[in-house]
Amino acid sequence: MMEWYETWRVDYENHKLRHDENIGNVDIYELRGENITCEICYPIRDTPEVFKKFWKILQKFEYTIKDYNAETIRALLNLLSIDGEERNNYTKGRTRDALDVMVESIRYLKQPVLREKGLKIIIIVIVRDCIENDKEDETMDRLIGNEELIRYGYILEDxxxxxxxxxxxxxxxxxxxxxxxxxxxxxxxxxxxxxxxxxxxxxxxxxxxxxxxxxxxxxxxxxxxxxxxxxxxxxxxxxxxxxxxxxxxxxxxMDETDSDDTPRSYTITETDDGEEENLPINKNEEMSDEESDESNESNNVEETETTKIFEEIIRMDLKRMGYDVEITEIERIRKFGVTAKIITTYEFMKRYLTIWNLEDEELDEQILQWRVENTKECERCETERLKKEFEIGKEICMECKEDVEKENPTDDEEEMEEDIKGPKLAQVKNQKVKRKIKN
Structure with a gap:
């Protein structure tokens, strides 16, 4: 939500009342400077074509914007005059000032959907990509319906x-x-x-x-x-x-002395590979009271039920693997940020069996160390996976690699499939599969 909207609305309405009360008594321009949203203080003399294009695109991202004034137009022209690199750093200098004027001079139907910084970033994107680089269609396809924009009310561009x-x-x-x-x-x-x-x-x-x-x-x-x-x-x-x-x-x-406390080195964590121990299986009394001390969870009953169902699915998957693990222990593992995909691997469970009885802080360190040594994040699906799910030296997992190959077949394969029909096509495909197996 736009954090300052209510203050903005009250200031604008109070300023308009001052105009109404002083009709015939005070020159309207004596009130100029009190509120840059005012269409009376800042009447529109002329609207450049570039602003018309900008305004049309902006309305597609934020339907609550109603109107603009001369200050809005001036702010856009100022933005267009700023060098691209300077303008990208939108929280500083002339760019920040122009964006502040633009966002505050716009009149809104009601509280905007986007946050204040979200609206400012969208303005920068429109100026750069749609107006200067003439990539309106590409930009709209990329941002309309963008999950981050919907979820957070703003986007972080690369x-x-x-x-x-x-x-x-x-x-x-x-x-x-x-x-x-x-x-x-x-x-x-x-x-x-x-x-x-x-x-x-x-x-x-x-x-x-x-x-x-x-x-x-x-x-x-x-x-x-x-x-x-x-x-x-x-x-x-x-x-x-x-x-x-x-x-x-x-x-x-900053005023506190921290010369001895400044962390300029790493803490070495020794790995203690002890014998495997059994997890507390179906024995609630063996679980510590700390596990029941859950911090402030959402009061949303539906979300709580969904979490329980999800953890029960994990428990059943582990049971099929031969591990009969209590829900409370699954909750504990997930508390340390381990995803279900990693929990339900033999590699993780084998390690966890040797360290489960450590105190939380030490257990957290051991789990983190194991993840660093044995997992990595796929650059395509952004999912944490075991390193064995990647080809050596590759940054995307084998599953994503197969998807990419399906989406982007080589030119030779496309031409072959165009030219060959019926049984002959099936024969060629079988030959390709045999070659892959042989290689």
Missing amino acids: WDVNIRFREFYEWYKEAITDFVECKDSTTRRYKNILYEEAELKEDESTEKIEEFKRKIRLMLHTMHIKVREHGWGISKEIVEKVYDKIRGFEQLN
Whole structure:
């Protein structure tokens, strides 16, 4: 939701009352500057064609916008005069000022669907892609119905994420360690973290904050070569410092001395491969009371029931694999951010059987270390999978690779299928399959 809408509406209506009360007594232009939304203070003299095109496209993204004035037009022309690279950094300088004027000068039918920053990003995208690069159809196809836009009320464009990640990366090298690298998966995880950070409330539950920190730690693992190669753990101090940075809390601690506390090194986590132990199976009394101490979950009954059904499906899948695991233990595993796809693998369960009786904090570290060593995220489906599901050196899983091959057959295959019909086509396909098996 647009955070300032109610304040904007009240200010605009009060300003219009001042016009009504002073008719015939005060020059209307003496009120100019009080409210940039006012169509009386800022009447439209002429509407350029470029603005007409912009306005038509903008209305497709936000149906609540009603009208504009001379200030809206002036702000758009200012945006068009700003260099593309400077304009992309929309939270600073002249770009920020022009966007503020544009968004505040628009009149709305009711509270907008998009957030304030969502509307500003859409404005930048329209200016750059639809007006300057003449890619209106392509842009509309990409953004109309966009899941992120619908879910969050705004989108993070790649150029936006790259700018923000570059700033974070430079800070990280200075504040933490200069021994870092950047991968595509790092930027992708950072983008997801930015979305989730915006959803965290000031009084957010401890459970959600800890889950958010686990995602930060997973992102940091992709930035450190030694962590990935040797299974070292990222220290809690580093995660806390990055958490404060991302949430904007680091300024609050600038006056505090932290020379001894500044995390400039890794914490090595030793791997203890002990003998396999049995999980507490069908014995509720063996489970600790901590497992029943669930933090503030949603009061939505339907969501709770869906979660229970989902966890029961996981339990049945594990049972078919030979593991009779209590729902409470599945809840515990999921609390550490492990997906159902990973839980229901022999590789994960074999490791979990040796560490399940550790305290939560140590168990979290061990699970994270196992995930770093044994799983990776597919760049296409963005799903965490076992490394054995990838070909050596490939960043997309074998399942996605097969999908890509089906969607994009080679030119030779297309020509062959065009020329060959009936039984002969089936014969050629069989020959191709045999060649693949032989190779």
